[in-house]
Structures are given as C-alpha cells and as structure tokens.
Amino acid sequence: MKHAAHTALGALAAICALGMSAPAIAAWEPVRPVEFIVPAGTGGGADQMARTIQGIVTKHNLMKQPLVVINKSGGAGGEGFLDVKSSGGNPHKIIITLSNLFTTPLATGIPFSWKDLTPVAMLALDEFVLWVNAEKPYKTAKEYIEAVKAAPAGSMKMGGTGSKQEDQIITVAVEKATGSKFTYIPYKGGGEVAVQLVGNHVDSTVNNPIEAVAQWRGGKLRPLCVFDAQPMAYDEQIADGKSWKDIPTCKSQGLDMEYVMLRGIFMSPRATKDQIEYYVELFKKVRATPEWQDFMKSGAFNTTFLTGADYAKWLETEDKRHQTLMKDAGFLAAAGN
C-alpha cells in the first residue's frame, strides 16, 4: 500500500512538473491578493520601483494573484513598517524599503527594527550623486568644497529629501569629512529638490540619479561625484558627451564618504522557508525582464542582488553603520528630546 501511494505521488509530481515551464516548483503560492506596502508617498523612488514591479508582474503574468501597491507613508514610513510588523504569519504582505528602514526608528523612536521583519531579497542599490547648478563655475567636487569652505559658515544651502534621513546623513558626513558647514533644507520629494537646485534656491543636492537625470540631460544641472566605492557601470552618453561612468567617485576627489541606499524586499514576521523562496523566485523573474533592465539603466542603479544569509549580513553591517552615522550626527530620538 505504502509503495503504491509513493508511486501515485511520484506520478502526480511528474504531471505537475510537466505542467510547469519553470523547473523549480514553489511549494507555497499566494492564495489571495498580495499587499505590496510602500513606506513612502506616491511618486517617490520607492513608489516608482514598487509600481514598476507591479506593472511587470501584471504584464508578464508572473503571479496568479494580483499584487496591490499600498502607500503607508505616515511617520517617515513608520506606519508601513509597523503595519508589516504587526501582520506576523501573514504571507500576503510584503514591503519595499529605503534607508528609512534604519533611520526612522532611530530618529523618531517608533518601535521597530529590521529584525522584526523577514528579509527576502535586495533588489538594487540606489546611488547618490553630488549635484550643482550648471550655471555655477564649479567643475569638480574639490572646487565646490573649497568654495563652501571659503563662504561664511552655513551660507551655502544643501537641499535634500526629508529630515534626519539619507540626504541629511550624507550632508553631515560631507561636513565632517571636509570641515565645511552647510545649511540643510529638507523638502518632501526628490524631484522637488532637483527643481529647487535648477531654480538656484539651494546650492547643491545629493539627489539619486533618477531624480536629477532629466535636468542633467536638459543642461540645467552638473554632477560632481558619486558617493560609492567605484564609478557607476552605465557608459551610455547622457549629456555633454558624458555618461554615468564618467562621474568620478567622491573618494577620488578627496571627499571620503560612501553611501548607497537599499531597495530591498521584506515580508511580515514568522514567514516560512517556502514562502520566502516563492518571493525570491518571483523577484528573480522580475529582474530578468527587459522592463526591469530599462528601469535600472534609467536610474543608474547598482544592480547587486542578495538573498538569504548574505542579505542578512549586509543588513547587519548597514544597521550598525547607520547607528554610528546617526549618533555622530546627533539625530537619535533620545538626543533630540
């Protein structure tokens, strides 16, 4: 009897395998619509990425159940993270993160940490570039920093997205590395920041490539350096005969600061191995589509893909680093009160 059952199971598995085009059969699949939480407002970088993924999944039929994007931006994203944290054991909820995964609990004291969630995969890393208005004479980061140092302390304005988040962390780190002093002005969104720079209402920004590329191509902005360990990989010409690859690293310009932003996926707590595996496979398929590759190229993303233990280790390191950066900058909630 036992033997017969095995044979029957084997036959069943064979039929299933024949029915599927992919060799790996996911042991778990969503049985109702999956909520895709964005801990930021509509139109921002994380939101764009989430909606692109949603579009790709729909267009290529990668999921049997719909993927629904929901923005929960309250409290610098804390609303979204708390929502996922409190949905333990619900595999139909995933969240895309930005650096507020680390900064929001530190700056606001909202009770959560990335360890409360289940890491799924790192999709990409977003770069940061130092931008100035193209009308200004500064051709290199060195020239610009000299000008900032020469000006009265605090008279040069750095525009950025949000307060006590990635843009301001970088600003403070630049100040520390060079002994300069900026006045940091927080705005709601990256696109707005880029336009404020075009209108000369601020002196520089650390916009992500996708937020400022249109203004660079329009000849309004000039990139000075990228805050990464090596130059970006894309060598397609963008403006005045330059490509992303031609932008030097800030370190090579004497500005010793590296910062990249996580675009990663997490699940609610207590997810099973099969469930994690399902989403990892899903995002592997998303990454293989031409739409995704176009999107990566248009935003000059660093396309590192990590899962499992490697991803967790990366998160661990970045978490420690953010604690140090935030503490040094005086951005911790306890210090602020």
Place this chain on the structure above:
Amino acid sequence: MEELVNLFHGFAVALQPFNIMVMVVGIVLGVLIGVLPGLGGANGVAILLPLTFSMSPTSAIIMLSCIYWGALFGGAITSILFNIPGEPWSVATTFDGYPMAQKGKAGEALTAAFTSSFVGALFAVVMITLVAPLVASFALQFGPAEKFAVYFLAFCSFVGLSKEPPFKTIAAMMIGFALAAVGLDSITGQLRLTFGMTHLLNGFDFLIAVIGLFGIGEILLTMEEGLAFRGGNAKINLRVVLQTWKELPAYWITSLRSCLIGCWMGVTPAGATPASFMSYGIAKRVAKKGNNFGKGEIEGVVAPETAAHAAGTAALLPMLSLGVPGSPTAAVLLGGLLIWGLQPGPMLFVEQKEFVWGLIASMYLGNIVGLLVVLTCVPVFAAILRVPFSIIAPLILVLCAIGAYSVHSSTFDVVLMLVFGVIGYLLKKANYPLAPLVLAIVLGDKAEEAFRQSLLGSQGSLGIFFSNTLVSSIMVLGLIALFWSAIQQGYTRLRGATA
C-alpha cells in the same frame, strides 16, 4: 506656428479610434471615482495604472488623464447634491452649490459647475499649447519663500472676506492648524502630538475631516430638522442645461479672473485648492451680488470650479517640463511616465513630440467628451434628490464610510470620520464657519513647511519674504486682502470727512 503643426499632429494621434474609446472609458471611470468621496483621482489613477502597461505610452496617458478629468468633473456632483466634497478643491464649490441644490436648483448648479470646469480646463490647455516653455521657467522662480507667500495670500483672502465675526473665523482656523500639525514634523523629522498612537503617525487626513465635518455633520443637521430633504423640486430635464447656459455669459469677468488665478496657481505649483479658495474669495469681494454669496449664488459656483480646473490642468505643465507634480494625481501620472520609459523634464518636449502633443490634444478632446458625458447625466444626478431622505441618508452614510476607509484602508479612519461629523454638527450649531478650519487642515502643514524652509535658508531673517519683487508683491497682496475691510472702512470714513 510650429506648436500648431505639432498640435494638429497630436489631434491625429488622439483621434485614432482606439484612443477615442480609451478616452470615453477613462472619463466614465473617472466620474465614478470622483463621485465616491475619498477614492479621489490620485487613488483611482494609481489603482488603474498597471492596467495601462500593455498599451502604448500615448494611449496610456490619454486613458489616465481622462480618468483625472472625469474625477475632476465628478467631484462637483457630491459637493453640490450632498455638501460632501470628494476632493480638497471641491470644498469651495459647496459654499454656494449646496444652497442652490437646497433651493431646488441642483440642475443649474451642476450645469454651471461642469461648464465652468470645462472653460477653466480649456483656458489652461490653450495656455499650455501657446506658452509652455515660458511658463515653465516662471515656475522655477518659486522657492520656499514664494510658496509661503502664495499660501499666505490664500489664507488672507479668506479671513478678510469672511462675514462671520473675525474671532470665530480665526478660532476655526486655529483648530485647523492644530490638527494639521499632528504627525511627522518634516523639518526636524520628529513626531508631534501623536501621543504614542500609531494611528496618528500620518496626521489627520483632510479627506476624513471633510467627509465627517461636511457630510456627516449635514446629515445630523437634516435629521434634527425633521428628515426633510430640501431641493426635491429640482428640474430634471435637459432644458435646464440650456437655460443655465444663457445665464452664464454674464459672469465672463469672474470666469476670466478665475482662469488666470487657476493657471497661475497650477503652474507655481501651489495647486488647485488655494486657487479655488482664492478665486471664490475674490469673486465674493468684487461681484455685484457678493453679499448673496453663500446663499446659493451661481457665480459662487462658477468662480471656484473654473479656477480649480484651470489649476488642475495647468499643474500638468510643470510635471511634464520639470518633473515636479503640481497635484497628488499628477504625482501618480509622473510615476507612470517613468514606467513607460519617458523621462519628464526639459527634454521631453524635444524628444517625445508625439507623446507630448498627443497628450495635449487629448486634453482638448477629453474635456469635450467629459462635458458631454456629465451634462447628459445632469437630470439623473438632480433626480437623486427626489429620493426620500430616509432612504438616501443611510446610503450616503455607507458611501462616506467606504470613502473614509479607502483613504488608508483603516477602520480607525471611519471612527475618526464620525467624530469629525459630531464636531462639524456642534460647530455649525454654534455658528462657527467650517471653511477656514478645512482650509487650515489642507494648507496648514504646507504653509508651515514653506515658512520654516525659508527661515532655514535666510538663517532666521524674516526679510526673505520681501527679498525680491515677486515674493514682496505676493505678500503685499496678501496684507491688502487681510485688511481689506479696514481699508474700505477707512476710505469711506475719509470720503465722509471730506464731503
């Protein structure tokens, strides 16, 4: 001239049968979305965005922008019939639209609202067609100080015009400011007034407050007055449309002024809400029948609707040419552009001619289609008021609850809506005006943010608000609006003394 050639090419694109079909579907969906309070244009467009990925970018943007137009038209319907504004910029429409409906003139009010919306949108599209590059560079001059000046002007023109005692107006506005302050302080990154409650992290959403204050508050008032639903004798045939059209040209000055205000606000990009309030305020001040505003004056519907639509349409210009969305819906559309592989910015007009001019042509056509669709439905909408109150009130309540829930998918918001309903009822009983409160909730945190950004930049000096001609002139306009009645009184007294 090159623009006109491009535009005709754009019409050729927009008039393809598939695109026309997409347009009609978009408008109808949009009207439905606009009628449901809370769902709103931005949510509607966001939900339907993935549907468009299989289309060409031009068809996709035509569909989405038509949903946007439809939602703009639809927002006026609930404002006029039930005093429930579905979008921030429909609030000013309720001031005279709802009293008109109560007087049995729902058909007239709806026709006036739809027609004005169309005029405003058309004016803005013509402006986009002719002066797009010029206007875009004007928008660049708006830093935080200039933005604050615009909000300041919106508040001032509202306080100055109010007939209620100034004390009550200011008190209501202060409650609004306090509510707007809840949530994350975007300048310091700290939480404010949340008392450790995760529900309050996002602050008080405008839509929840408005659905409660206006919608639920109104139902409570009507219940008290004996369940009678005024306005049941509204005319329900299409003749009302023609009759109203005969009346409308008399208000051409108000229309033109509202168009200009709307375009200016849309481009700056302060948005449609200050535009509608400002336009209503100024019309009330300068119109011959200004004293009747608030009691059901058709001009009081024309002014805010024209300005809101002109602004809503003009807001697409900074989005296309600068990549800065002028409204939440424009922000979602912006996301769509990027997904279709289009980079909004100065180069879009050069590199993607077919797309840009197809979109502009579809703005003309979409608005015409939209006007036809909603006007034919005027009798149907007006007939809703004939349904007995005891049947319609529970339905409105359910719609309000669904609307409040759909804003953040949270049941807490539904409770909050009911609380706001009771507050609205009490404030009305005590004769406190609701409009300043709502205005402060909508614009309070934006004004605060712009004010503090300016002061950060100027290192604390208030001089930044008078540092160049643009910002000083807006500030002076605001001060004049604020002290208008005092100035007027002083003037008459002066004249009395010399006579």
